[in-house]
Amino acid sequence: MIAETGHFALVLALAVAVIQATVPLAGARRGRPAWMAVAGPASALQFLLIGLAFAALVHGYVTSDFSLVNVAGNSHTDKPMLYKVAGVWGNHEGSLLLWVTILALFGLAVTLFGRNLPPGLKARALAVQAMISIGFLLFLLLTSNPFQRLDSAPFNGNGLNPMLQDPGLAFHPPMLYLGYVGFSMAFSFAIAALLEGRVDAAWARWVRPWTLAAWVLLTGGIFLGSWWAYYTLGWGGWWYWDPVENASLMPWLAGTALLHSAVVVEKRDALKSWTILLAIVTFGFSLLGTFLVRSGVLTSVHAFATDPARGIFILLLLVAAIGGSLALYAVRAPAMKIGGLFAPISREGALLFNNVLMSTGAATVLLGTLYPLIADALGLGKISVGPPFFNSVFLPLMVPMVVMMALAPMMSWKRGDLGAVLGRMRLVGLIALLVAAATWQLQGGNAGPWWSAAGFGLAAWLGLGTLADLAERIRLFQAPVQAPFRALALPRSAWGMMLAHFGLALFIVGLTASGAWTTESVQVQKIGETVTVAGRAVTLTAVEQVEGPNYLARRGHFTVSRNGVVIAEMEPEKRAYRNPPRPITTAAIRSGITGDLYVVIGDPDPKGGEAAGYVTRLYFNPCIPWLWAGGLLLMLGGLISLADRRHRIGAPTRAARAADA
Structure with missing residues (x-):
C-alpha cells in the first residue's frame, strides 16, 4: 500500500506541476498578483508530494520489499543498511526519482528564500521550473515507474552492483545530482528574464547564489567520483576521460564561465545576452549528461538504462527544453540593451577571454564525447576518442586561461x-x-x-x-x-x-x-618477496581469506620499509561479492605530502597457483594529495563566496520596471 501511495503522489505532483507551470505564468503576463502567488504554494505542495514518493521508495528498500521490481533488481537482505538506502539511487528509476526530488527541492528553496524577488520574475522562474518537472515526471510515470509490482515476489533480491557498494558511491550521485539540477535554477531565471525582457545587475545578484551553490555541489560530486575511482577500481588513476566523466565536466566548465560572466553583469551591466546563453547551455549540458547515462548509448558503470524507448523520450525532452530555449533566446535576446561598454584590456575583457576559453574547452570535450557515437550511428565504423585526444586538445586551451x-x-x-x-x-x-x-x-x-x-x-x-x-x-x-x-x-x-x-x-x-x-611495478610476487618502487621496499608477508557482510575477500598483508625502517603496513583486498557475483579490487593507499604509495593484490599466478605467488601492482603517484x-579548496572557496553578505541580504531594489519587451 505504501508503494501505491508513492505512485499516486507522483501523479498528483504532475497535476500540481501543470498548475504551477501555467497559472503563475499567465498571471505574470496579465499582471494579476493572485495568479502569480499560486507559484509559491504549488512549489511547496509539489515538493511534499514528490518527497512522499521518494520516502515510499526508501521504505521499500529499507524493509526489503521484493514485490517491487526496482527493489528486487537492486537490493538484497544481506546488504548493509547504508547500501540498502544507497540502492535507491543506484539504478535508473530510483536515480530519476532522486533527480525530480532535488528539482522540487530547489523550487521550494526559491519559494522560501526568494522573498525579495520581484513577483513577476519569481512567478515566471517557478513556472519554468515546473515545466522541467513536468517533463521528468512524465518520463518517470510513462517509462520508468519505480513502483512497478511483481506478480510473484521472490524470496530475495538480485543485489546492488558491487562497484556501487562503497561509501564514495553512496554519496557521490546525490551530490552530483544536486549540482546538475541546481543549474536548473539559473536556467529558469534566464528564461524568466527573456520572458520579462529585462536583465540587469539585480537579476545577476539573484542568479549568482543559486549558480554558485550548484557549482560547489557539482565540484564536490566530480571530486568524490574521482576519489572513488582512484581507490576502488585499482588502476591507479583518477580520471580517464570516460564519456560519463565528460558528461559531468561539461556543465562544470560552462557553469564556471556562467559564474564569472554573472559577475560582469552585476558589476558593469555588460555581457547580458552572453550570460543568458551560458545559463541555457549549462543546463543543456546537464540534460545531455542525463541522456548519455539513461539512453543506453553508453556502456559504463555509471550508465543505468538500456531501453531504447527511454533514450528516445529523454532525447525528445532534451530537444524540447534546449531547442525551445534557444529559439526564445534568438527572438528575445536582440531586444535587450547592450549595457556597459569596456575596453578589451580590462577586468571585463579578461573575464570574457576566460569565458571563451572555458566554452571552447567544453565544446572540445563535447566533440570528443559525441563524435564516436555519431560516427557509429552514421555507419562510419567504430571510432575511439580517448585520453590522447583530450590531453592534446583540451589541456593546451586551459594554459592561457590559467x-x-x-x-x-x-x-x-x-x-x-x-x-x-x-x-x-x-x-x-x-x-x-x-x-x-x-x-x-x-x-x-x-x-x-x-x-x-x-x-x-x-x-x-x-x-x-x-x-x-x-x-x-x-x-x-x-x-x-x-x-x-x-x-x-x-x-x-x-x-x-x-x-x-x-x-x-x-x-x-x-x-x-x-x-x-608515476612509477608502476606489475609482477607475480611470492610471500616473503620484496619489490622496490620509488625507493620503498614493499614485502608481501601473508595472504588470508576474510569474510565481509556480503562478500569473501583475499586480503594481502604488505610491509613497507624505507632505508631499513618499517614505515607502513598495507592490506589491499580482492573481493568476490555473492549477490550479484562479481569481483572487485580494493586498493591500499598510504598518502604523504610527496605522493601516494598504492598497492593492489590480484589473483594467484595462473601458471603456478598460490604457491607461485600473486599478481600484484604497485604504484607511486606523486603529489596526488595536492x-x-x-x-x-575549490569547494571551500565557493562556500565562502556563497556566505558573502550581499547574498544574504539579497539584491538591490529594482527601479520601476518598464513594460515587457
Whole structure:
C-alpha cells in the first residue's frame, strides 16, 4: 500500500506541476498578483508530494520489499543498511526519482528564500521550473515507474552492483545530482528574464547564489567520483576521460564561465545576452549528461538504462527544453540593451577571454564525447576518442586561461593597464620561471616530459599570483600594521575567489606530477618477496581469506620499509561479492605530502597457483594529495563566496520596471 501511495503522489505532483507551470505564468503576463502567488504554494505542495514518493521508495528498500521490481533488481537482505538506502539511487528509476526530488527541492528553496524577488520574475522562474518537472515526471510515470509490482515476489533480491557498494558511491550521485539540477535554477531565471525582457545587475545578484551553490555541489560530486575511482577500481588513476566523466565536466566548465560572466553583469551591466546563453547551455549540458547515462548509448558503470524507448523520450525532452530555449533566446535576446561598454584590456575583457576559453574547452570535450557515437550511428565504423585526444586538445586551451586567472583580479574595471599589472607581477613571473627551470633540472632534462616543467611553472604563477593579489588588496608591504585589519575587512567573495584560484594551483601540481612521474611495478610476487618502487621496499608477508557482510575477500598483508625502517603496513583486498557475483579490487593507499604509495593484490599466478605467488601492482603517484586538497579548496572557496553578505541580504531594489519587451 505504501508503494501505491508513492505512485499516486507522483501523479498528483504532475497535476500540481501543470498548475504551477501555467497559472503563475499567465498571471505574470496579465499582471494579476493572485495568479502569480499560486507559484509559491504549488512549489511547496509539489515538493511534499514528490518527497512522499521518494520516502515510499526508501521504505521499500529499507524493509526489503521484493514485490517491487526496482527493489528486487537492486537490493538484497544481506546488504548493509547504508547500501540498502544507497540502492535507491543506484539504478535508473530510483536515480530519476532522486533527480525530480532535488528539482522540487530547489523550487521550494526559491519559494522560501526568494522573498525579495520581484513577483513577476519569481512567478515566471517557478513556472519554468515546473515545466522541467513536468517533463521528468512524465518520463518517470510513462517509462520508468519505480513502483512497478511483481506478480510473484521472490524470496530475495538480485543485489546492488558491487562497484556501487562503497561509501564514495553512496554519496557521490546525490551530490552530483544536486549540482546538475541546481543549474536548473539559473536556467529558469534566464528564461524568466527573456520572458520579462529585462536583465540587469539585480537579476545577476539573484542568479549568482543559486549558480554558485550548484557549482560547489557539482565540484564536490566530480571530486568524490574521482576519489572513488582512484581507490576502488585499482588502476591507479583518477580520471580517464570516460564519456560519463565528460558528461559531468561539461556543465562544470560552462557553469564556471556562467559564474564569472554573472559577475560582469552585476558589476558593469555588460555581457547580458552572453550570460543568458551560458545559463541555457549549462543546463543543456546537464540534460545531455542525463541522456548519455539513461539512453543506453553508453556502456559504463555509471550508465543505468538500456531501453531504447527511454533514450528516445529523454532525447525528445532534451530537444524540447534546449531547442525551445534557444529559439526564445534568438527572438528575445536582440531586444535587450547592450549595457556597459569596456575596453578589451580590462577586468571585463579578461573575464570574457576566460569565458571563451572555458566554452571552447567544453565544446572540445563535447566533440570528443559525441563524435564516436555519431560516427557509429552514421555507419562510419567504430571510432575511439580517448585520453590522447583530450590531453592534446583540451589541456593546451586551459594554459592561457590559467595565465589570465592570475592577471584578471589585478585589472581595473572598464579600462585596465596591462603593462602596470605585468610590472606588479614581474617577481611572480621570475619565480615561476625559476620553478619551471628547477623542475626541468631535477627531472634530468630530457629524462622526463617537457610539460612537467611547464605545469609546475604554471602552478607557481597562479598560486603566487593569487598571494600577490591578496598582498596588494591588504597593502601588506605598504602598511603592514594595518594589513591584518584590511584582511578581515575583505568581502567573503574576495576570499572565496582567492581560495578557489589557489586550490586550482594545487590541483595543477597534483595533475602534473601524477601524470609525469608515476612509477608502476606489475609482477607475480611470492610471500616473503620484496619489490622496490620509488625507493620503498614493499614485502608481501601473508595472504588470508576474510569474510565481509556480503562478500569473501583475499586480503594481502604488505610491509613497507624505507632505508631499513618499517614505515607502513598495507592490506589491499580482492573481493568476490555473492549477490550479484562479481569481483572487485580494493586498493591500499598510504598518502604523504610527496605522493601516494598504492598497492593492489590480484589473483594467484595462473601458471603456478598460490604457491607461485600473486599478481600484484604497485604504484607511486606523486603529489596526488595536492590534487584532492585543491578540490577541497575549490569547494571551500565557493562556500565562502556563497556566505558573502550581499547574498544574504539579497539584491538591490529594482527601479520601476518598464513594460515587457
